[in-house]
Each structure stands twice: as structure tokens, then as C-alpha cells.
Amino acid sequence: MRIVDIKIEKLRINLKKPFKIAFAVQDYADNVIVKVVTDEGYFGLGEAAPFAPVTGETADGVVETLKLFKSCLIGMDPLNIEGIHTLMNRLIVGNTAAKAAIDIALYDIKGKILSQPLYKVLGGYDNKIQTDMTIGIDTPENMAMEAKQRVNDDGFRILKVKAGINPSEDIKALQLIRKAVGDDIRLRVDANQGYCVNDAIAVLKEFEKIGVEAVEQCLPYWNLDGSKLIREKVNLKVMLDETIHSPMDAAKACKIDAADILNIKLMKCGGLYNALKINAIAEANNVRCMVGCMLESKIAITAGASLVAAKKNITEADCDSFMYCSDPENGMKGGFEIDKDIFTLLDKPGLGIEFDF
Template sequence: MKIIDVKVEVIHIPMKKPFRIAFAVQDHSVNVLVKVMTDEGIYGIGEAAPFEPVTGENSATVLEVLKLFKQGLIGMDPMNIEGIHLMMDRLISGNTSAKAAIDIALYDLKGKVMNQPLYKVLGGYRDQIVTDMTIGIDKPELMAQEAKERVERDGFRILKVKAGINPADDIRALTLIREAVGPDIRLRVDANQGYTVNDAVRVLKEFEKIGVDAVEQCLPWWDMDGSKILRQKVDMQIMLDESIHSPVDAAKACKMDAADILNIKLMKCGGLYPAEKINAIAEANHVNCMVGCMLETKVAIAAGVSLVAAKSNITEADCDSFMYAVDPEMGMPGGFTIEGGVYTLSQKPGLGLDLDF
């Protein structure tokens, strides 16, 4: 089997409302779909969801890089996933969402060749997973109202609350959210690099009283030393996200005892192949993982939830972003069903999506 063509399509994803985190506000996303085609008529679909503050890319750069990759891919065996990653890494450093798009398409194709759903190709541990729902930064009262709706109307049992701009507002928002949703809903916080070490220690002590499970990326991405200090100062799980792009980053964080949980994102690390490496490194060091997401369609979300379902060491999921879109399905039926935060994965081959272009 040989790759004979690579097609791309740019998609614009308007959101239901602007989504605010510590360092950005988004009201839409511009992503790139990829179709890797073979001489046997089997194809795979992938997606790039670039985000400049994290991956250093946008849709225009992704398109240029995919042109470069296409030259190298033509004639290659799509099952040679390691060889294709080596080719992409030799051609250009970084550009991880572009690499993830090719990677996801290759795994979709592999599942189709094997006639197995992707979660079984990757490990097959379970066919259901639970995701959280994210509450963006807003006035604390509005955040509490949204949290209550997500729990009572939509059935979510885990909420991830964005923070990191104003510590006093963060404490008030979490206090109001806890009051609104009650004691049985799990809460975690994502500060998106918004705190200093001193601020983080002070704020996290207050979060302890509120019953927050975990806090994600309190400090700038480069400050793993500070993250280690936080683990020693507070009684909750410390998660790293923007600090973890590669298996090398994961090894460094584990060696330094800088995290209890690592947040794997396919767009940060370059796809499922390096994501499996990150999880293996974490597992060998008794560190659990979560799979998160950028603003993605069901293509990349299906890949992410398949990885969660495949691995026992990946204990958490933050794979909710497609639900922020005005049209979450976007003409992409299949892949999974979701009810109250519980994903049930498709048993169809590959990503399980009924999608072609």
C-alpha cells in the first residue's frame, strides 16, 4: 500500500459565544482537515487545530507545511507511521498541529485496514470514557450560572474552570460554583500560566477549602521548578499542560517530580504516535495523564477520546471543545455518542466517522 495523494480543506468554526482564558479570547477557530489517500482506495481523515499562543501556528502556516509534507508522503507506506514522523521532523521542527493532522489520518487509515475501531488499535482498554465540561472566564456570578446549567441541564459531573487573570475573582468564582453545583461535582481549575508561585500557593490554599481536585498549569510553561514547589506546598493534584509538548518534556517533568498529572494534547505533541510515548513515560514514573484538546471538530476529538479509551493510565479527559461550536456535528456523523459527559465510542473502523471530501 502506498500514499498517492494528500488533500486539504480549510474549515471555519464559529462558536456559540466567545471563550476566554487567561491569555486569549476566541470566538471562532480556523482548522484544516486532511485526507491521506492510498493506491488501494482506502483513505484516512485527520485535522489540524492550530493555536498560535501554544503551537505557534495558524491555518496559513499549516497549509504551507502540509504542502511540504505531501512531497515526502507520496509513495510512502501509510503503515510506516514512525518513518513518516521521522520524515516530518527532519523537514521542519515544531508545527505540531500540522503533524497531528497527518498522524490522525494515518491512524484512521490503519484502523480501516485492520477493520478495527481506533481505540482498539491503540490498546482497547474500554469503550466508554468521561469528559469534563469547561467553564470559560466571565463574571463570577455568570460562571456559577453556567456551571449550574452544565450540571443540571446537561448532566456533566466534572467541571474544569478557567482562571488566572485575577486571583480574587478566581476564588469568588470557584466559591460560587461550588455553592451552585453542590459537594458531589468534581471541580478542577486551569490557570493557563496566569499565576506566580506566591499567588498560586495563596490561591490554591483557598481552592483546597472549596474542594478543588486539581489545578492545571498555574505557572509559565518554563517554570517546572515552581511547579515542583507547588506540589510540596498544597494538598491537591498539580497538572502540567503548556509545559508538556514532547516526550522529552514529559521525561523532564517526571524526573523533577513537577506534576501529578500530564495533560496530553494531540495538537501540542504532534499526534497519537508521540502522545503514546508521553503516556508511557508518565506511566513508568507513576504519573497519570489526561487528554485535552484545542478548539477541534469531531475528527480530532474522536482521535483524542480513542486514546483515552485505549490506555488505563489516562484517567481523565478534557475533550469537550467541539460542543462550543454553533454546529457541533458539522456534518460529521459517527465517531462516538455523548450523554452527560460520558462518551461511548463507535465500533466502526478507524475514527468511526462518516466523512469524506
Template structure:
């Protein structure tokens, strides 16, 4: 089996309402969909969605890196040779994790389809056939955010993540109000997206813990691992690294510095499923939990995240699989996510490949 060609298409889906985090606002979800075709007629699909305010990567840059550098490095290779594919992509261009992730997902899809397996079997098995997903509440007024959190907790979502990082005082009020509005069994996290000042973060996180927060995500700049370790040492609330985790080497340094209790592994950010499994293994060896996150993406990449969350024993924090639920109409794998917004989990597909209907 050999890769014969790679094709791309840009897909746009407007959000039901603009997706707002502390680093920027997105009115629509834009993805680059990749199809890998083999010489014997097999196809596999991947996807990458550049959130420029978050990763610094643009759609034009992603498409250029993929079509001019990364894809040509794979032509003629066996799509089942994932280690070799990553070595070839890394030799072709440094960085460009989103482009490499899109192709990595497509390679997993085509290899699993050829074998007649669901992708999670390529990733090690299926620890959990149903993957619980967190509901992510974007920035808004306090009243809007509390109402949204309460509504989705009542539907069955076991983890509610609220966005923050702009105003610590408002974050404390928000966490206290959401905790009062949801059941005690619902895990509550706040994603500050690097928004807190290192000098006052300790006091803010202590107040958040007193308000009922379970998990604080990336409260400090990605480079401040000493500050993250300090927050973790205070206890009271678990610390999760997100923007600090772009590579296997980042994960190892976080473990060495004791800078997190949980690693948020986003497949696109780290370069694909192959690299994500390596990072999860480092976390498992260190006794850390992982969360499988998204930025968010549409259905193909979100399905890849669901398969990975199903396969990893230490993926014990509810995954972020809500991208397809945030848009008005999911154009890639809508059937796989039908009803998810009413129950709070994704049933991991058991057919060959990722489980989309492209």
C-alpha cells in the same frame, strides 16, 4: 499499501459564544482537515486547529508546513508504518507539531479502516468504552460561569473545568461558588493557563484548595518547573501540567523534577497519537495520571482524542472532548457527538477507523 496523495481543506465553525481564556479570545473554531489517499483507494482523515494565542501557530503557517514539507515526506510510504512516518516528518522539518498531528491522525484512520478496526485497537485496546468528558467553562462573569458549571454538572458531567488565571481573588470566589453549586462527587479543576505570578501562586493555590478545588492546571509559566514542583509539594490540590508538555522530552523532565501529578496530553500539541502514547507511557511508568485534552478541535481530532482516552489505563482524569459541543453546527462528525451535551460522556465508536462520517 502506499500513500499516493494528501489533500487539505479549511473548515470554519462559529462558536455558540466566543471562547475566552486568559491568553486570548476566539470567535470561531478554524480547522485544517487533511485527507490521506492510498494508491489502492483507501482514505483517512485528520485535523489540526491552530489556536494562535495558545500555541503561536497560524493557519497559514500550518498549511504551508503541511503541504510544502510534511506531506511530501510521506508520499510513497506505507501508512501503517507510524514510527517510520514520524521519523520522515521530523527529518523534513523541525517542530510543526500541529501539521504532523493532522497527518498522524489521518494515518491512524486509514490504517484502521484498511484493517476493519476502530482506531483504539491500534492504540492498544479499550479500557473504557464510554469516555467521560469534562465540561469547560470559558471566562465570563462569575454569575455566568457558576450557572454554566451547575447546569452541566446537573446533566451528568463528572468533571467541571473553569478557566481562570486573570484575577486570583476572583478565581477563589469562583471555585468556592461552583463547589457550593455542584455535587460533592463532581471533580472541579481550574485552568490558569500560566496566569499566576510565581511569587504569590503558593498562597493562591492553598486558598483554592480550601475553597474546594481538586486540580489546578498550569498555574505557572511553562518553563517554571521548579515552581510547579513547589506547589505540588504543598499538597491539598493536584497539579496538572499542560503548556509545559509539548514533547516526550518535556514529559521526562516533568517526571524528573516532580513538577506534576497529572499530564494533560493534547494530541495536536504533541504531534499526534503516536507521540501521545509515548508520553502516556512515561507518565504511567512514573505513576502519574493523564488527561486527554483538546485546544479545542472539531469532530475528527476530538474523535482521535476519545479513542486515545479509551485505550490508556492511566487516562483517569475526564477528557476534554467538548469542541464539537461549543460550535453552532459541527460539520465533520456531528453524529458521533449527538447527545453528549446531555449525558457527559462519549461512546467510543466501534466501526472501522475514527468513526466520523466524512
């Protein structure tokens, strides 16, 4: 079997309302979708969701990188996933969202060839995941109102609250959210690199009183030693996100005990191939994982959700971003079924998404 074509198309994803985190505000995302076509009639879908502050990429840059990949991948065996990653890494450093698009499409093809859903191809531990819902930065009162709506109206039992701009406002927001949703709802916080060490320790001690279970990426991505120090000073889980791009990053974090949880994102690490390596490194060091997302359509979300379902050590999911979209389906049927905060992966080959272009 050989790759005979790679089709590339931009996808504009509009949001229902602007989404604010510590270092950015987004009201849309420009993603890129790919279709890898084989000479035996199989094709795979993939997606790049570039986010310049994290992956260093733009949609236009991803398109040009994918054109470079296309010129070299035609004629290769789509099942030679390791060989294709080796070639992509030789062609260009970084550009992990572009690499993830190719990677996801290859795994989609693999699932179709094996007539197995992707979660079984990746490990098959379960076919269900429970995702959290993210509350963007706003006034504390508005954040509490949205949190209550997400719990009462939409049925979410885990909330991830964005923070990292103003520590005192962050504490107030979490206090109001806890009051609004009650004690049974799990809360975690994502500071998106917004704190210094001293502020992080002080704020996290207040979060402990509120019953926050974990705080994600308190410090700038490079400050592993600071993360280790924070972990020693507080009694809640410390999670790393922007720090963890590659398996090597995961190994460094685990070596110095800098985190309790690693947040794997396909767009940061280049797709499922490296995501599996990161989880294996974490599991070997008794560190759990979560799979998160950028602003993605159901193609990448299904790939991420399948990874969560496939692996026992990936105990948490933050696969909610497509729900912020004006059109959550984006014309892409399948992948999984939703019942409140539970995704059930479909037993259809590969991603199980009904979409073509």
C-alpha cells in the same frame, strides 16, 4: 500500499459565544482537515487545530506545512507511521498541529485496514470515557450560573474552571460555583500560565477549602521548578499542560516530580504517535494523564477520546470543545455516541467518522 494523494482543506469553526481564558479570547477557530488517500482505496481523515499562543501555528502556516509534507509523503507506506514522523521532523521543527493532522489520518487508515476501531488499535482498554465541561472566564456570578446549567441541564459531573487573570476573582468564582453545583461535583481549575509562584500557592490553598481536586498549569510553561515547589506546598493535584509538548518534556517533568497529572494534547505533541510515548513515560513514573483538546471538530476529538479509552493510565478527559461550536457535528457523523458526559466510541473501523471531501 502507498500514499497517492493528500487533500487539504480549511475549516472555519464558529462558537456559540466567545470563550475566554487567561491569555486569549476566541469566538471562532480556523482549522485544517486532511484526507490521506492510498492506492488500495483506503483513506484517512486528520485535523490540525493550530493555536498560535501554544503551538506557534496559524491555519495558513499549517496549509503550507502540509503542502511540504505532501510533496515528500507521496509514495510512502501509510503504515510506516514511525518513518513518516521521522521524515516530518527532518523537514521542519515544531509545527505539531500540522504533524498531528497527518498522524491522525494515518491511524485512521490503520484502523480501517485492520477493520478495528481506533481505541482498539491504540490499546483497547475500554470503549467509554467521561469528559469534563469547561467554564470560561466571565464574572463569578455568570460562571456559577453556567456551571449550574451544565450540571443540571446537561448532566456533567466534572467541571474545569478557567482562571488565572485575577486571583481574588478566581477564588470568588470557585466559591460561587461550589455553592451552585453542590459538593458531589468534581471541580478542577485551569490557570493557563496566569499565576506567579506566590499567588499560585496562596490561591491553591483557598481552592483546597472549596474542594478543588486539581489545578492545571499555574505557571508559565518554562517554570518546572516552580511547579515542583507548588506541588510540595499544597494538598491538591498539580497538572501540567502547556509545559508538556514532547515525550522529552514529559521525561523532564517526571524526573523532578513536578506534576501529578500530565495533560496530553494531540496538537501540542504532533499526534497519537507521540501521545502514546508521553503516556508511557508518565505511567512508568506513576504519573497519571489526561487528554485535552484545542477547539477541534469531531475528527480530532474522536482521536483524543479514542486515546483516553485505549489506555488505563489516562484517567481523565477534557474532550468537550466541539460542544462549544455553533454546529457541533460540522457535517461529521459518527466517531462516538454521547449520553450526557459519557462518550461511547463506535465499533467502526478507524475513527468511525462518516465524512469525505
